[in-house]
Amino acid sequence: MNEHSEATAGPGEPPFGDGRMDSATETFVAHRSLLFTVAYEMLGSAADAEDVLQETWLRWVKVDAGQVHDQRAYLVRVTTRRALDRLRTMKRRKEAYVGPWLPEPLxxxxxxxxxxxxxxxxxxxLMLVLETLSPTERAVFVLREVFDVGYDEIAAAVGKTPATVRQIAHRARRHVDARRPxxxxxxxxxxxxxxxxQRALETRDLQGLLDVLAPEVVLVSDGGGVKQAAPRPITGADKVARMIVDGLGKARIALTSEPTVVNGNPALLLRVNGEIDGVIAVRVEDARITGLYYVRNPRKLTRIASETPLTLK
Structure with missing residues (x-):
C-alpha cells in the first residue's frame, strides 16, 4: 500500500478490505459528525475541517484500535491536535485576507x-468571538465549554498540564463571556x-429596516477580494439601513431572498438576478437584530446546497 493510494481513500472507503480496516472504518464513521464539529468550531472553515478529518483518518488506520481504551477520546484528541496545527497556519492566511473574514456558513x-x-x-x-482567542485558548474553550471534555483529556490534546489548561479555560471563558451575545x-x-x-430588504423599506435593527447593529460582509464588500464592519442602525437601501437602489438589481437555516440559526439566502449572491446570518437580541454577517465569497458558499450534520456527542 503506497502513501498515495491510502490518502485518496475516503473515511467511508477503506484503502484495503481486511477486518481490521473495516472495524477502523466503522468506528471512524460512527464519530465522524462529532469530529467534524470539533474541527469546524476550532477552524471556522468546512474545507479545512475536512482536511483535518482526512489527516485524523490516516493516523487512525495505522493504530492498533484494540490497544486504545477510549476510541472516541483518542479520535477527538488527534482531531484537536491536527486542527491546532492548521489553526496556526490559518492565522497567517487570515492576516492576508482581503477585507473582513467570516466563518464558512453551513x-x-x-x-x-x-x-x-x-x-x-x-x-x-459566537464563531466570530472565538476568532479573537489564541489557537490554544480556542481549542481549550471548544473542548471544555462546548464538548465538556475533562481537563486531563484536554491537556493531552493540547500538550499542556491540567493545571495550565484550567487557567487557560478560565481566561478563555471570561474573554468569550464578555463578547458573546x-x-x-x-x-x-x-x-x-x-x-x-426580509420584508424590509425586498421592499427597500428604510423605516422597516430601522424598526428591526438594534441601534448598535453591526454589519460585517465577506467578499474575500472576489466580490464587492465593505472593507470594514459598519456600525449603527442608520448607517446600515441607509447603506442597504442606497446600495440596492443604485445597483438596480433584481434581489430575492429565501429563509434558510445556517449554522443552526435562521438566515437568508440572497439571489441577484436569479443567481446565488450570498448568505446573511443574523444575531438577534431582545427581538432586534444586533449582527448581520453577509458571506459573498463564492469559495465559502459550497456548503449551503446540502445539509451538514453536526453533533456534540
Whole structure:
C-alpha cells in the first residue's frame, strides 16, 4: 500500500478490505459528525475541517484500535491536535485576507437548530468571538465549554498540564463571556426578526429596516477580494439601513431572498438576478437584530446546497 493510494481513500472507503480496516472504518464513521464539529468550531472553515478529518483518518488506520481504551477520546484528541496545527497556519492566511473574514456558513439539519447549546456554539456570532482567542485558548474553550471534555483529556490534546489548561479555560471563558451575545433567543423570536428584515430588504423599506435593527447593529460582509464588500464592519442602525437601501437602489438589481437555516440559526439566502449572491446570518437580541454577517465569497458558499450534520456527542 503506497502513501498515495491510502490518502485518496475516503473515511467511508477503506484503502484495503481486511477486518481490521473495516472495524477502523466503522468506528471512524460512527464519530465522524462529532469530529467534524470539533474541527469546524476550532477552524471556522468546512474545507479545512475536512482536511483535518482526512489527516485524523490516516493516523487512525495505522493504530492498533484494540490497544486504545477510549476510541472516541483518542479520535477527538488527534482531531484537536491536527486542527491546532492548521489553526496556526490559518492565522497567517487570515492576516492576508482581503477585507473582513467570516466563518464558512453551513446549511444545517433541523436537529441542530433544536439543540440550543449546539446552535449557539456554531452560530456566526459566537464563531466570530472565538476568532479573537489564541489557537490554544480556542481549542481549550471548544473542548471544555462546548464538548465538556475533562481537563486531563484536554491537556493531552493540547500538550499542556491540567493545571495550565484550567487557567487557560478560565481566561478563555471570561474573554468569550464578555463578547458573546447577552442572551440566547428562541428560534421563534429569531425567525420573526429575520422575516421582518426580509420584508424590509425586498421592499427597500428604510423605516422597516430601522424598526428591526438594534441601534448598535453591526454589519460585517465577506467578499474575500472576489466580490464587492465593505472593507470594514459598519456600525449603527442608520448607517446600515441607509447603506442597504442606497446600495440596492443604485445597483438596480433584481434581489430575492429565501429563509434558510445556517449554522443552526435562521438566515437568508440572497439571489441577484436569479443567481446565488450570498448568505446573511443574523444575531438577534431582545427581538432586534444586533449582527448581520453577509458571506459573498463564492469559495465559502459550497456548503449551503446540502445539509451538514453536526453533533456534540
Amino acid at each position: 446549511l444545517t439539519t433541523p436537529d441542530v437548530a433544536e439543540d440550543v447549546e449546539l446552535a449557539e456554539s456554531v452560530s456566526m456570532a 447577552r442572551e440566547v433567543v428562541s428560534p421563534v423570536q429569531a425567525r420573526a426578526a429575520v422575516e421582518s428584515f
